[in-house]
Amino acid sequence: MTERPAPARLELLVRREDDEGFELREVASVVGFINSRPQRVPAESFELAEVRSRVGEWRYILKNTATDRFLLLTEREKFLWERMDGHTALQELATAYVLQYGEFDFEIIPNLIRKLQRAELLTLRPASRLRRILARNRGRRIAKAVETTLFGLERVMIASRDVQPFFQRLYRWGGFLLFTRAAAVACVALAVAGAFAVVGLWRELDAVMAGFGGSPVRAIVTVKLLFFASVAAHQLVHGLACVHYRRRVREFGFTFLHGFVPTFFVDVTDIFMTSRRARVVTAVSGALVHLVLGAVWFLAAARAPAGFVQAFAAASGIIQWQALVVSLYPFCFIEMDGYHVLVDALGVPTLKHDAMTYTRRLLTGRARIRRGREAALWLGYVVLSALSIAAFVVFNIWVILKATS
Amino acid sequence: MAPSPETLAFLREVRLFAAFADADLLAVAELLRTRTLRRRQVLFREGDRGDEMFIVRRGTMLVSKEITGKVEQVLVRVEAGDFFGEMSLLDGSPRSASVQADTDATLLVLGRESLQVLTDHAPHAAAVFFYSMVQVFIERLRRSTLQVAEATRWGLEATGLDVDSR
Numbered sequence: 001m002t003e004r005p006a007p008a009r010l011e012l013l014v015r016r017e018d019d020e021g022f023e024l025r026e027v028a029s030v031v032g033f034i035n036s037r038p039q040r041v042p043a044e045s046f047e048l049a050e051v052r053s054r055v056g057e058w059r060y061i062l063k064n065t066a067t068d069r070f071l072l073l074t075e076r077e078k079f080l081w082e083r084m085d086g087h088t089a090l091q092e093l094a095t096a097y098v099l100q101y102g103e104f105d106f107e108i109i110p111n112l113i114r115k116l117q118r119a120e121l122l123t124l125r126p127a128s129r130l131r132r133i134l135a136r137n138r139g140r141r142i143a144k145a146v147e148t149t150l151f152g153l154e155r156v157m158i159a160s161r162d163v164q165p166f167f168q169r170l171y172r173w174g175g176f177l178l179f180t181r182a183a184a185v186a187c188v189a190l191a192v193a194g195a196f197a198v199v200g201l202w203r204e205l206d207a208v209m210a211g212f213g214g215s216p217v218r219a220i221v222t223v224k225l226l227f228f229a230s231v232a233a234h235q236l237v238h239g240l241a242c243v244h245y246r247r248r249v250r251e252f253g254f255t256f257l258h259g260f261v262p263t264f265f266v267d268v269t270d271i272f273m274t275s276r277r278a279r280v281v282t283a284v285s286g287a288l289v290h291l292v293l294g295a296v297w298f299l300a301a302a303r304a305p306a307g308f309v310q311a312f313a314a315a316s317g318i319i320q321w322q323a324l325v326v327s328l329y330p331f332c333f334i335e336m337d338g339y340h341v342l343v344d345a346l347g348v349p350t351l352k353h354d355a356m357t358y359t360r361r362l363l364t365g366r367a368r369i370r371r372g373r374e375a376a377l378w379l380g381y382v383v384l385s386a387l388s389i390a391a392f393v394v395f396n397i398w399v400i401l402k403a404t405s
Numbered sequence: 406m407a408p409s410p411e412t413l414a415f416l417r418e419v420r421l422f423a424a425f426a427d428a429d430l431l432a433v434a435e436l437l438r439t440r441t442l443r444r445r446q447v448l449f450r451e452g453d454r455g456d457e458m459f460i461v462r463r464g465t466m467l468v469s470k471e472i473t474g475k476v477e478q479v480l481v482r483v484e485a486g487d488f489f490g491e492m493s494l495l496d497g498s499p500r501s502a503s504v505q506a507d508t509d510a511t512l513l514v515l516g517r518e519s520l521q522v523l524t525d526h527a528p529h530a531a532a533v534f535f536y537s538m539v540q541v542f543i544e545r546l547r548r549s550t551l552q553v554a555e556a557t558r559w560g561l562e563a564t565g566l567d568v569d570s571r
Contacts, residue, residue, distance in 0.1 A: 008559035011479040013469040013505075021445045022505065024467075024479065032563030113565040 034094075038113060039086030039123050041066075046121060048078070062121065069119045076101065077112050083350060084122065085357075096350050098272045099343065163252040167239045175240040178285065187288055194295025194317070197302035201314055207306055208314050209402050219308070220400065223315045228262070230293050230320065234327070235266040238286040242268040245278040279344055283337040287327035294320030318399065331384035332392070348377060355381040408434035412462075412513075419460055419486050421537045429530035436519035442506040449490075453500045456517040458490040464510025470502045480552070482507060491538060494520065 008029045015022045040046065047063045060073040062081065073081060079100060083093055090109055098104050116122045167175075177183055201208055239249040251267040271282045297317035304310040328338035335352060343351045355378035361367035369375070412434055416422045422430055439462070442448060449455055451471055459466075461483050468489060469477035480502060483489050493500055494517055524531040 005558075008555055008562055010556065010559050012472075013467065013477040013479050015475040015477070029559045029562030032559070033565055036564060110565050117565070 033110075034091045035089050037086050037089050038084040038116075040081065040084045040116070041121050041123055062119070064119050064121050067120055071115055071119050071121070073112075076105075076108065080109060080112055081116070083353070084116075085353075086123075088350075088353070095269060095272060100347065104273075160252060163239070163249050164243075166252075167236075167243045167249045170236070171240050171243045176244065178237065178240060179244045179281075187292060190295040190299075191291055194291075194298045194321075197295075197298040198317070200302050201298065204306075205402070208301070208311055210311070217400075219312060220315060223312065223319055226316060227319045227323065230289060230323070232264045233293075234286040234289045234323075235264045237289050238268050238282055239266045241278075241282040241285045242266075242271050245271060245274050245282070247271050247274060247278075276344060280341050283340050284328065287324055287337050290320045290324035290327065294318075294324060315399075322395075326392070329388065331381060331388050333385045333389065346377065348374075351377065351381055354378055408437075412437075415462060415486075416513075419488070420541065421460070421488060421534055423537065424533045425530055429527050429533075432527055433515075433523060433530065433534075436515060436522060438514040438516075440512045440514050442510045442512065444506055444509050447503065447505045448512075449500050449504055451500055451503045455490065455493040455500050456497060458488055458494040458515050459504075460488045460513040460515070461485050462511040462513050465507040466504055466510060466512075467507045468502050468504050477503060478556075481548070488541075 010027050010029075012025045012027060013022050014025060041064070045064065045066050047065055049061045049063075051059050051061060058075050060075070060078045062071040062073055063069070076097070080093055080097065083096060088096075093109060094104060097108070113122070235252065239252060242249050247268070247270040249266060249268060250270060252265070254262070254264050256262055268282055271279055294317045297313045297320060301310050301313035301317060304313055326332060326334075327336050328341075330336075330338040330342040332339075333352065339352070348354070354374075358367060358370075358375065358378045359382045362369065408431065413430060416425075416430055416434055422433060425433065437460075440459075442464075448459070448466070463485055465485075466483040466489065468480045468483060470480055471477050483504075489504060490500070492498065494515070497517075520531075523534065
């Protein structure tokens with residue numbers, strides 16, 4: 001038997017923006033593969049037909065209209081094919097597959113890709129439209145500056161992939177207490193006490209906010225920075241939940257999401273290999289950090305004498321509970337914890353993607369209004385998300401106006 | 406200035422000069438200049454003009470070739486006792502790759518004029534020098550062939566391209 005060679009590796013030298021210095025990166029072909037974004041040929045270049053087999057299973061015949069080549073796809077392969085839009089990485093495809101079917105077949109994606117390539121049904125094109133536009137307009141100073149900034153920020157990533165021992169120690173040294181009945185009861189008790197405190201503070205809202213005195217904006221910025229630290233705690237708890245269910249935390253670190261949103265992150269995708277309950281607990285537990293911290297801040301505000309400390313504590317409580325809502329509320333165009341719970345429950349792992357595609361096609365006249373559960377879900381998601389974002393923006397403007405008046 | 410015994414001992418270990426007689430080695434050593442680089446310092450960039458070759462006395466140098474924008478592929482690491490930059494020295498063409506220091510490094514520099522002096526005054530030594538150089542070229546050519554094959558394998562693996570059944 002011939003032994004399979006180790007994956008090929010490329011050593012790359014990446015120069016810094018200032019042209020002084022560089023960094024070295026070793027990239028295995030496997031990394032290239034899981035980050036690749038396969039794109040099917042344009043809609044006019046293929047046809048898909050349903051056929052029912054003798055045993056009653058649905059199969060699909062995919063035809064390349066340019067070459068007259070045919071492929072027979074299973075329902076699962078069709079699921080993957082429909083998501084090969086040039087934007088979804090293979091890693092995301094695999095996650096969607098697990099969410100949809102509750103299991104993973106390690107060979108299905110590479111086999112399908114090989115099949116599609118043979119039938120010339122995949123094309124290669126850069127995925128990011130923004131990047132393509134920026135690249136086309138490099139001659140313009142602003143475009144060049146934006147591209148350079150995005151490129152620089154995207155490279156800011158402080159992360160470690162050897163974090164499992166750290167999370168295991170953290171779990172042993174007390175982290176396990178977070179996943180006990182007592183912790184759940186304490187969480188509920190704090191939430192109730194916090195809610196009562198909010199009611200009391202609400203009655204004196206103007207007086208509380210007046211505590212910021214002459215520097216409300218500076219105080220709000222400080223509150224936001226303090227909140228940022230709690231995002232790290234949020235991610236740590238996700239990791240602890242993953243360890244609680246005896247799965248592996250693959251990575252933990254800090255980066256700029258999409259090149260401009262500073263955030264901490266934790267990779268707990270290993271949790272997909274366990275039960276739905278484990279996935280839900282892992283998703284929700286991180287967000288509960290904000291519930292607890294918010295309650296503590298509100299209780300502190302309720303007990304503090306009127307003045308800056310009270311206003312600061314109340315604002316911190318608001319921002320923590322706001323983060324709780326944003327984390328758990330699924331309708332905001334952001335794939336946060338609540339969104340993952342929702343798609344898991346609905347069994348529609350690519351809800352946002354499908355909803356956005358359908359709405360875009362609807363608005364540009366390329367699709368007709370469809371009936372049925374699927375289309376209702378898509379439209380419901382887009383409408384609710386749009387309304388929620390608007391409400392969120394209005395609420396924040398109101399908070400700032402209230403604090404500054 | 407007369408070269409130090411350490412420099413002569415080092416040159417004796419360099420493949421290019423392994424077959425040199427002592428007198429020839431001394432003559433070459435006198436033609437060499439020393440240059441030091443800090444870690445991460447760039448010696449030259451792809452496309453630069455140049456008419457010198459370099460022998461690494463201490464440290465490690467990285468040779469890289471531009472792929473796109475600011476990303477380059479590392480072709481080889483040049484360690485102490487090995488040399489690079491000879492292509493521009495011989496044919497005067499622009500540098501075919503960029504070279505930078507992976508660690509603090511000390512280089513010995515041989516310019517075109519110095520090489521001409523060597524050829525004029527010690528033709529036997531020059532012949533030995535060029536013969537050794539050709540041997541190193543052959544080794545590098547073999548290594549380049551392997552690198553091309555490895556890069557092709559990377560591309561096939563990263564795209565999941567199945568060529569067996571095409």
